[in-house]
Amino acid sequence: MARIDLVDLAHTYLARATSAADFAVKPMTRAWRHGGAYALLGPSGCGKTTLLNIISGLIAPSRGRVQFDGRDVTALPTERRNIAQVFQFPVIYDTLTVYENLAFPLRNRGTDRGTIDARVREIAQLLDLSGALDHRARGLTADVKQKVSLGRGLVRSDVAAILFDEPLTVIDPHLKLQLRAMLKQLHRQLDLTMIYVTHDQTEALTFADEVVVMYEGEVVQAGTPEELFERPAHTFVGWFIGSPGMNLLPCRIDGTAAVVGGHRIGLGRRYAALPADRRVELGVRPEYTILAGLNGGLPVRVRRVDDLGRVRIAKVELAGHPVAAIVPDGLAIDGEEAAIALDSNRLHVYADGHLVAPAEA
């Protein structure tokens, strides 16, 4: 059982943090439920590895508590937490065989021989490593090494959560898919909490039930892949998730409409007036921005059309702002002049990057 709670947790690598920017992980309170498959998604340097290392106990947080099932483990050393971690580069003990590698955590904990043997064989079976047990770990390929380091975590019967720190970085693309499928399967088979750090949105969206997006040391949104796509809580999420990312247009809010460079765009909902000093943006996914003929909506200038095979994406300009729009099948683009139609149910308003709720429905 492992429900993991982070209570008012924050971390800085500096001796004395003076401003919010000094924190690698800004104050947060967050619960990871038992048995969940989480992805921790964000760009390099956003604090996701730091957060992971705090949970596993490799780093002591500057502030706050870590609780496993309500028990405060903040001061507990990593080997006494029931957690395993898989690192970006495969960590294996070169001079030992695969068998000895898998047995290593158990031997260190003084488990008896018979139990070790049974457990190692069981895990090897699970990870499809049975044939390689007698091999020296040094000569293995990266994907097998990574399986071995995962196996070292699984072999301990007390482990209730496994943390992955970009585990597929050094794996060949075609093997990535296999390993990812294996991880999903293991998650279903074993009753484990898994937290998977990545900066690859595909990896995050396919692996996790819940994706936690981090940006500059903060969790900006946590939700299902669908929620992240449909209702990004932060412009960063809109931009980071989806390909291409969400269109963001600086605008002014006027009741039920957004004004972008002289064009009024109906929002279908009323918004309260926003203070003038805040940066207000209108966000809409390219998927809900459809290119149309000349009089089909807001007039734009077409700069480029990219054929992605499955879909065509037009890079256009609306009142000087770049916008990506879907080109419907069969639409011929003639010259630079065109128009875009926005789905008014999919428009979001952001102030200083954060989603603004409408004043009334």
Add this chain to the structure above:
Amino acid sequence: MDKQTNQRGWLLVLPVVVIVAFSAILPLMTVVNYSVQDTFGNNQFFWNGVGWFSELLDPRSELGARFLEALWRNLLFSAIVLAIEIPLGVLVALAMPRQGWTVAFCLVVMALPLLIPWNVVGTIWQIFARSDIGLLGAAVNALGLDYNYTRDSFAAWATVVVMDVWHWTSLVALLAYAGLKAIPEPFYQAARIDGASRWAVFRTIQLPKMQRVLIIAVLLRFMDSFMIYTEPFVVTGGGPGNSTTFLSIDLVKLALGQFDLGKAAAMSIVYNLIILALCWVFWTVMTKDSDARGVR
């Protein structure tokens, strides 16, 4: 066209060939030349075939016995020095700080003995260990131990060994430290998660990762200690008696003391071949285990 290119290639390696010829091949040939001749001075040489070699390799002859004695003495010295310096160097490297300003400080202090010219090291210890005026020698005597390296061969050996350890352990430590620094942090983190003890971390991570630099350290220290000349020559002059007369000291005595050029030349060649052979053995034995060299 290809032919043309190849010809120019020869021209390009010519400088190296010339340098190697003058620095290595020609002197070596001179030695080979001496080793098959006898001389009574006056630049008069007589053909002696393999005479010197058979005498040298025959333990019943005076020369052979002397050579064998010096050889064993030298092997013992190298063995003792390696047995102390390698583990000690590793221990020092493990104890060195990994970050902060103390790193630079430690590195400088460690490098100091390596920067001192060999005969200066010898002179320092020659004085330092003297039982009448030397700080170390006088202190040991004051403690009630009878210590005099000019009289007692054990004291002479101890002095030479301690001096070599003082001089060269840094080299092993610096190499081992470089090896340790190259180990990525996740290895230690994984070991902590796996609940590994300090000893297990050393056995399964640090030692295997240091293996390659330690091979280099062993080879360097073996070759150097097997060829040691200056420091014992300055401190003990090979004495008392012949007790610290190592191979190279013996060689110099033979060549310059007695001016037996032929014998000395034969001895040089055999000496050289022994070093080459032993290094090859070391290398083969120590790298036998690492089947996938160069692969992390």
